[in-house]
Amino acid sequence: MPPFRRAAAILAAVVLGTGPAMAAAVTTVQPGKLTVGSDLTYPPYAYMQDGKPAGFDADFSRMLARQMSLQPVFLDTRFPDLILGMRAHRFDIVASALYVTPERHKLINYVPYLTTGSSLLVLTSGTYAPADVDALCGKRIGTIKGASWTPKLAKVSAEHCVPGKRGAIQVREYPTSPEALMALKSKAVDVMMEDAAVSHELVQQSAGSIKVTSTKLIYPIVIGLGVNKDDTALLDALNAALKATTDNGEYPALLKKYGLDKPDAADVQSALGQ
Numbered sequence: 001m002p003p004f005r006r007a008a009a010i011l012a013a014v015v016l017g018t019g020p021a022m023a024a025a026v027t028t029v030q031p032g033k034l035t036v037g038s039d040l041t042y043p044p045y046a047y048m049q050d051g052k053p054a055g056f057d058a059d060f061s062r063m064l065a066r067q068m069s070l071q072p073v074f075l076d077t078r079f080p081d082l083i084l085g086m087r088a089h090r091f092d093i094v095a096s097a098l099y100v101t102p103e104r105h106k107l108i109n110y111v112p113y114l115t116t117g118s119s120l121l122v123l124t125s126g127t128y129a130p131a132d133v134d135a136l137c138g139k140r141i142g143t144i145k146g147a148s149w150t151p152k153l154a155k156v157s158a159e160h161c162v163p164g165k166r167g168a169i170q171v172r173e174y175p176t177s178p179e180a181l182m183a184l185k186s187k188a189v190d191v192m193m194e195d196a197a198v199s200h201e202l203v204q205q206s207a208g209s210i211k212v213t214s215t216k217l218i219y220p221i222v223i224g225l226g227v228n229k230d231d232t233a234l235l236d237a238l239n240a241a242l243k244a245t246t247d248n249g250e251y252p253a254l255l256k257k258y259g260l261d262k263p264d265a266a267d268v269q270s271a272l273g274q
Helices: 003-016 019-024 056-067 079-087 150-161 177-185 196-205 232-247 250-258 265-271
Strands: 033-038 046-049 052-054 071-076 108-123 140-144 170-174 191-195 210-212 218-228
Touching: 033 056, 033 079, 046 056, 052 056, 056 071, 056 232, 056 250, 079 108, 079 218, 108 177, 108 196, 108 232, 108 265, 140 177, 150 170, 170 177, 177 191, 177 196, 177 210, 191 196, 196 210, 218 232, 218 265, 232 250
Parallel strands: 033 071, 140 170, 140 191
Antiparallel strands: 046 052, 108 191, 108 210, 108 218
16 A cells, blocks of 8 residues: 555544544554553453453553454563564564653654553561662562663662662562562562552552552653554554544543553653653
């Protein structure tokens, strides 16, 4: 399809709000399907329940796919491999609490849809109760591998902890969030750093064994769908679907269901480093 005709098809989908028009304007990994890469070990965003993908990211992906008249297909993939898998065209998008960062934006495009931040978790049986990253000097921090806060912790360690002779921050990465939690419970780490919504979910499921000690969101950040840089047609169609579901009330209702908020334009620009 010539570029001007493709643009016209996408514009028609936006104006008319017709799913079939949007589906016809894009080429996906599997024809007629929206293949979603997601780490399904990460409640409340993405996890398995009764043998099916569940959580906000799963519901959000299904909502957009339905608006685009595509069938959603989920591929459970560990977080560090998600961007690599998408760029290798194993799936069309990444929907897995993917933080928007300037570094990642060099590799992929985004459809921003949430704001969040991170929290600190410790065992309730201990006395250590860090309120912020300044209290992490000399401590062992457990985290999911590939987290956006890991390089930030390294910077705090190098610029503040070590020069102040308070001991380096020792970050220990694990393939999944449950494995990082297991490390905390077994005292292989002193504290766990995790997304705020995930932390809230973990505390609710812990029967009182862990607690959040951070007093405010650490490193507030925007979450977005990941889309390949060379797939502008899909990016435009996803944005059109998000606008349509915002206008018809589906997206606001989904946010309310999970107690989450959408980012504003300033949040997005800041997250992209612009």
